[in-house]
Amino acid sequence: MGKRMTELELLNSFDEALENGHIFVCYQPKMNHATRRMIGAEALMRWNDPVNGMQYPSDFIPVLESSDLIYKADLYVFDCVCRFQRKMLDKDIPSVPISFNMSRHDIIQNDYISELEKIRRKYDIPVKMLHAEITESSAIGGMELITKTLNQLHELGYFVEMDDFGSGYSSLNVLKDLNVDMIKLDMRFLSGDIGGRGGTIISSIVQMSKWLNTPVVAEGVETLAQADYMRSIGCIYIQGYLYSKPVTEAEFEAMLSNISSESSLKSMELISTMDAGRFWDPNSLETLIFNNYVGGAALFRYVDGKCDILRINQKYMKEIGMNMSEKEILCSDPMESFDEQNRTIFENALKLAAETGDEVSCETWRNVCSKICGSDRICVRSDIRMIGKAEDQYIFYAMVRNITSEKKRFSEITDSERKFRMASEQINVYAWEYYFSTKEMRPCYRCMRDLGLPAVVENYPAPVFENGLFPLDYKDMYYEMLDKLKHGEKYLEAVIPLTVGRIPFLIRYTTEFDENGTPLKAYGSAELVRSDKPE
Numbered sequence: 001m002g003k004r005m006t007e008l009e010l011l012n013s014f015d016e017a018l019e020n021g022h023i024f025v026c027y028q029p030k031m032n033h034a035t036r037r038m039i040g041a042e043a044l045m046r047w048n049d050p051v052n053g054m055q056y057p058s059d060f061i062p063v064l065e066s067s068d069l070i071y072k073a074d075l076y077v078f079d080c081v082c083r084f085q086r087k088m089l090d091k092d093i094p095s096v097p098i099s100f101n102m103s104r105h106d107i108i109q110n111d112y113i114s115e116l117e118k119i120r121r122k123y124d125i126p127v128k129m130l131h132a133e134i135t136e137s138s139a140i141g142g143m144e145l146i147t148k149t150l151n152q153l154h155e156l157g158y159f160v161e162m163d164d165f166g167s168g169y170s171s172l173n174v175l176k177d178l179n180v181d182m183i184k185l186d187m188r189f190l191s192g193d194i195g196g197r198g199g200t201i202i203s204s205i206v207q208m209s210k211w212l213n214t215p216v217v218a219e220g221v222e223t224l225a226q227a228d229y230m231r232s233i234g235c236i237y238i239q240g241y242l243y244s245k246p247v248t249e250a251e252f253e254a255m256l257s258n259i260s261s262e263s264s265l266k267s268m269e270l271i272s273t274m275d276a277g278r279f280w281d282p283n284s285l286e287t288l289i290f291n292n293y294v295g296g297a298a299l300f301r302y303v304d305g306k307c308d309i310l311r312i313n314q315k316y317m318k319e320i321g322m323n324m325s326e327k328e329i330l331c332s333d334p335m336e337s338f339d340e341q342n343r344t345i346f347e348n349a350l351k352l353a354a355e356t357g358d359e360v361s362c363e364t365w366r367n368v369c370s371k372i373c374g375s376d377r378i379c380v381r382s383d384i385r386m387i388g389k390a391e392d393q394y395i396f397y398a399m400v401r402n403i404t405s406e407k408k409r410f411s412e413i414t415d416s417e418r419k420f421r422m423a424s425e426q427i428n429v430y431a432w433e434y435y436f437s438t439k440e441m442r443p444c445y446r447c448m449r450d451l452g453l454p455a456v457v458e459n460y461p462a463p464v465f466e467n468g469l470f471p472l473d474y475k476d477m478y479y480e481m482l483d484k485l486k487h488g489e490k491y492l493e494a495v496i497p498l499t500v501g502r503i504p505f506l507i508r509y510t511t512e513f514d515e516n517g518t519p520l521k522a523y524g525s526a527e528l529v530r531s532d533k534p535e
Ligand code: C2E
Pocket: 028, 043, 044, 045, 056, 057, 058, 061, 070, 074, 077, 101, 102, 103, 163, 164, 188, 219, 220, 221, 222, 239, 240, 241, 242, 246
């Protein structure tokens, strides 16, 4: 380990480091601990600076991420990996799939995946020889981007691994929504005695992953005891210092030439093997998982158009809300909470789940009624899986999420946006929104069309004084106006001569507050002051 470089030193020497091979790739094998064969490897970035010596990813990756250079670096790593796989193919050395790390910052760039594909095709590498590692933290700020990325990768045939599972953003619900091909469980995040609580968490995750039919690889495995323990609970794939530290390309090539490999992964057993008896035992592992590692969940029996709820967890009661007791929920038939249309949606989902054996999702509105809160209409997303069947009875397992507020907010937003646009077109006013915290101004369509404003004006109002839309001698007054709004003024107006013609407009602002009473944004409008107004 060399001298740690400062952020500035790293940023300044990045281009040169890429060009001169100071940034390069090391490989760490992934092993099958049952057969001791190599099943894959992970590409890890290294930076050996000629002056300061070896730099480690935990130091330089965050710097590259904060400056968007990570995109370039990751594509470079991918290029090195493909070049290496090409070399193995040409030399006839049997290789293993190599995984590359994808940063959250990579997938924000639209063309990242098409760039990967260009490189892969340049070297003509079968897609199965490349695995993508994504981290759960990519789901921060919404599932949309990560879901889209995952779908794109899958469409192209990539195998996708969920990295750093257990690191804190973990939620089995996230995992369940993302259809990844493998989970990487980092032992370092779950340290502590594997005989105690740490072990319970690990084995619960492995157990749950079997239900999801997704294999697990344990990483950061340093001791034989850890590896044996993992194997004993059904996780045979291991990556860590126990087998090998990350090694240079040349060393890795030598490894591949000398040991036999096994490139196909076995998938784990299905949920149908679940031990139903243990599920009802309050002290069993299954119960622990049910209560702690999933969101709202319920087991119910469906017979002849009727549902019996057999079992729910604590989080289920929270999701459904309405302050209902467990007993109240268990005694109610969810089927009766639907109207005609929603009942059909729900029953179709059950049918599909029973026919295919796959998990099926649906969103339904229900009328719920509780002693404490009275009645209300809520929207619930259910992910349903059939886990048992006997004659005309079906047992389903459902994970539920109350999405009422999301649904409402969405329709409110689309509604208010539509009104806003229509109104401004009709009554000859210019309208916009101004966000206090980001100083962003979002103009209406008319402003964009007539005044040539972009969809978002940053650092408002500086640009409108710079481009002459507002007269400079009104600058102090206008800034003061926005400042007052920011500090809680509810409504302000002023006449300001605008545009090249300096035509007087009446500017009005109304402030919107969040639920704590903090000013959030202001709605602004500008209306022509008519000279022909009666006195
Ligand atoms: P990661 O993806 O979780 O990679 C595994 C890290 O664990 C590696 O650290 C590896 O050297 C280390 N490791 C493996 N086995 C053991 C073990 O038995 N014990 C211990 N204590 N550590 C072990 P490394 O190479 O320092 O990388 C750190 C992180 O930097 C990576 O974590 C990954 O998040 C990031 N990273 C590395 N290379 C790249 C890259 O090419 N692109 C991007 N975006 N990130 C990278």
